[in-house]
Amino acid sequence: MSESQVASDEEALRLRALDALTAARSRTALLTTCVDDHELTAQHSPLMSPLVWDLAHIGNQEEQWLLRAVAGREAIRPEIDSVYDAFEHPRAERPMLPLLSPAESRAYASDVRGRVLEVLDQHPLCGGPLVDSGFAFGMIAQHEQQHDETMLITHQLRHGPAALDAPEPPLGGMAGLPSEVLVPAGPFTMGTSAEPWALDNERPAHRRELPAYFLDTAPVTNGAFLAFVDDGGYADERWWADGGWDQIRKHDIEAPLFWRREGGQWLRRRFGVTEPVPPEEPVLHVSWYEADAYARWAGRRLPTEAEWEKAARHDPVSGRSRRYPWGDGDPAPDRANLGQRHLRPAPAGAYPEGASPLGIRQLIGDVWEWTSSDFLPYPGFVAFPYREYSEVFFGSDYKVLRGGSFAVDQVACRGTFRNWDLPVRRQIFSGFRTARDA
CATH class of the missing domain: 1.20.120.450 (dinb family like domain)
Incomplete structure (x- = not known):
């Protein structure tokens, strides 16, 4: 050169x-x-x-x-x-x-x-x-x-009047879209060894082999989650992991955080504004336990972290893993809801330009998506530049979230980016989608 x-x-x-x-x-x-x-x-x-x-x-x-x-x-x-x-x-x-x-x-x-x-x-x-x-x-x-x-x-x-404002996200809609997509069996490359600003837990790139599975085309919506609420999901121990059942009983939880029922209607508080819960938006502020319980109630499960990343990065035509669902180009406003551009998720089915090769929507932005996986190192992991960024959190205490949310900037969001948190966390901008075996 x-x-x-x-x-x-x-x-x-x-x-x-x-x-x-x-x-x-x-x-x-x-x-x-x-x-x-x-x-x-x-x-x-x-x-x-x-x-x-x-x-x-x-x-x-x-x-x-x-x-x-x-x-x-x-x-x-x-x-x-x-x-x-x-x-x-x-x-x-x-x-x-x-x-x-x-x-x-x-x-x-x-x-x-x-x-x-x-x-x-x-x-x-x-x-x-x-x-x-x-x-x-x-x-x-x-x-x-x-x-x-x-x-x-x-x-x-925080309580009090709204201090922030932003325009509304683009419209969406699931009309004409299948509720789920088949991800074929086969290998793919997970993680990265080439992304220059990738953090240590995203490295190194390695091959994974997965059986076929079905994945939701879009994140689970408020409307779909409300069916779980109305069916008594929060009062039925059958759907809950032990730690989750203990949490909802201890804290009298009956709906996602910031929701309340008033006059027969569900309302939510969002950045100082109280509004009806929009049924078409991805559900937000749910813990891993709530996501897991909904998936069990629906006869499904949370995807593994590997399943999520394969759906978000693998191109079945070329066989390579891309930086993002849409390809290698950086996120743009017509591809993903990122960077606090809006103060809410876009409706399910939005951002067709950001779809994966299989047609899966909103894998990047809108809501962090809980997976079933514990936060563990990849084979060949090396802590860099300090252990406290990732290594001290590895283990079964933390669950992995993927994909970013409307609150995440593109510099901190990639198809390989890994977030993690305790399964009880609800204040974070977390949602989920479900999967099932093929």
């Missing part, structure tokens, strides 16, 4: 990294300027941090990785490292920490970002796995977007 081509490729990487960092910071600003300082410092749920903690944590992680680890610079504020260490302090305890004020947090994050842009402009994007292909910059952009999603969850949990 010529020197000019190398320079051109490196410039393209810098621009990609700059765009990703800039988009993340713009979203962070939106989520932290739409409410006053009292709302930023309050803890709206013991499940979540105060918004101001996330704001300074974003800056601290950026400083530690891009200024210290990549550029070798002196620490700006080493005394706050412990305060913003996510593993040292559980979320419920963070309001008691000596947190930076909103003004101090913004100034700190801004100072860090200014210095990071100098590093991005000057540092070679090669010479080691942390900087090759701009990995560290991509990792930090993904980290910030993941915290932006977390902050959006906090906005959903």
Whole structure:
């Protein structure tokens, strides 16, 4: 490769990294300027941090990785490292920490970002796995977007008038679409060894062999889930895994989180607005236990993680695994509901341009989809660049979610991207689709 081509490729990487960092910071600003300082410092749920903690944590992680680890610079504020260490302090305890004020947090994050842009402009994007292909910059952009999603969850949990707004998603509809699609038996390549900004748990690429199975064409809707509710699904122990039955009895759960029945109608609260539950939208804010119970009630099951990824990436014509259901091109507004472009899932059947080769819809965006799989490493997994991102969570305590949601930015969403959470979690933007053996 010529020197000019190398320079051109490196410039393209810098621009990609700059765009990703800039988009993340713009979203962070939106989520932290739409409410006053009292709302930023309050803890709206013991499940979540105060918004101001996330704001300074974003800056601290950026400083530690891009200024210290990549550029070798002196620490700006080493005394706050412990305060913003996510593993040292559980979320419920963070309001008691000596947190930076909103003004101090913004100034700190801004100072860090200014210095990071100098590093991005000057540092070679090669010479080691942390900087090759701009990995560290991509990792930090993904980290910030993941915290932006977390902050959006906090906005959903907060009470009071709406602070955010967004246009409605495009129309959908299942008319003319089959309810399920057959995914033929055979091998496919799972995971990736080539995606430059893929995180450690997505690696390495490896072959998997699966029998044939059927998968829902679209995520399970509110209307379909309501049939489970109306049939007494939450009161029937037959459908529930032991841990799930204990949870719904202990907490008197009778419907998805944020739903309530009023005057014979089901309503939901969504970012400060109360509205009728829309029957055509994918169901949202359900735990793994609720998804599993519905699937059993419907005579089906949750797909495995491998089944989900094969449906989302495998091209049966070429035999190769693609980056996304529609191909290798980046997500676009006509392909997937991502990036907080809308503040709700699109109706089931939307985004025909984003369908897989087999015609399966909405595998990327709209709602995170629970799978039946525990969060485990792939064969040949190597922790990088730190164990605490993935390795410490491996095991049977966590279930895998795939596909992203309307709250996820495209930089943190790929056909190989793996999310995980405890099976009791409901505040996250989670839904599901079901499968059955062929």
